[in-house]
Amino acid sequence: MAKFTDEDDALLGELGVEIETRRESSRTPREERIIAGFEEIQRFVEEHGRAPQHGEDRDIFERLYAVRLDRLREQADCRVLIEPLDHQGLLSGGEPIAESDPEDLDDDELLAQLGVDIGASSDLTELRHVRTAAEKREAEEIAHRQRCEDFDRFKPLFQQVQQELEIGSRQSRPFELKAEIRSGAWFIVGGQKAYVAEMGEMTTTEHGRTDARLRVIFDNGTESNMLMRSLQRALNKDEAGRRITDPVAGPLFSDHQAEDDQASGTIYVLRSKSDHPLVSANRELVHKIGVTTLSVEQRIAGAHLQPTFLMAGVEVVATYELFNINRTKLENLIHRVFEPARLDIEIMDRFGKPVVPQEWFLVPLFVIDEAVDKIRDGTITGYSYDPLKASLVLR
Structure with a gap:
């Protein structure tokens, strides 16, 4: 490297260049x-x-x-x-x-x-x-999924949500708030539907932020035990990330028909007169819940000859008129709500063949009335029946 003379130093000084002398x-x-x-x-x-x-x-x-x-x-x-x-x-x-x-x-x-x-x-x-360590952990939580062993429980829910998206009772909307992440909520993340099946106790981090551990089920049969903030971050980063709204049912049925309403059928609740020991011991709780386009009298005619009526006479305890709804979907919805209380009973038809009826439930009448009210206000999809509590509970 060339050495600077005193004249060079003076010239560079005038130019504002500072020369640093290199020392060993x-x-x-x-x-x-x-x-x-x-x-x-x-x-x-x-x-x-x-x-x-x-x-x-x-x-x-x-x-x-x-x-x-x-x-x-x-x-x-x-x-x-x-x-x-x-x-x-x-x-x-x-x-x-x-x-x-x-x-x-x-x-x-x-x-x-x-x-x-x-x-x-x-x-x-x-x-x-x-990426910070937290970001790496969050990415790993999203990516690390395991097989959902009880996916058969959730598969019908995914199918129902898809149907409700198709008919317009549910909508997909941009994800906005962490508060939208709750038990029972639905999202689309990474191109898959995601269902928040469980949410643990809410905690507060050292930085004052709330968080909770989730059990999230995906439509491909996998699940992830991720944090709420991890799901929030994934939804925010995914340009196609969406939340799926709760269904808007509107007034599914009422006791009075408006001028332009079209009748759809009747929900009926029956009690059986069967002498089967299980029925006899729980007469006030065993109810059949169904939907018919016929009159209820026509539907129950010859009940003692039909396996669906337990091969016995029945008593009508409640009816509800339906207007402007899909009666089959409503019946499926009611049966799903009361699925935990479905009566497990096998009887013989008139030909001696075993039959397992599907529309009988061990549930009090007042809970059925409560379910009807929640169907009216459109909130029933967030509930299921808890047999131990004998009441509807948030899913």
């Missing part, structure tokens, strides 16, 4: 690296007026400086080296330990501890695609 250093490369790293921390303190802090919501460089400062405080040989430079009092509070290996302060190792993966050729000041 008596420090080892490791010591130079330690000092340089500490000076970066000092510059951060000068710019922000505070020491760097830990936290997954912090900038990656601040987190790196915080880890580096901790290591400098801990290592006795480092403290001795940089204490004369510590005009900001950054070394106070650390407990010195024995001298460590020179590689202990390597930036790549510190970044690895922070959950940051960078290539060998990457420069620290040009980090690309850097």
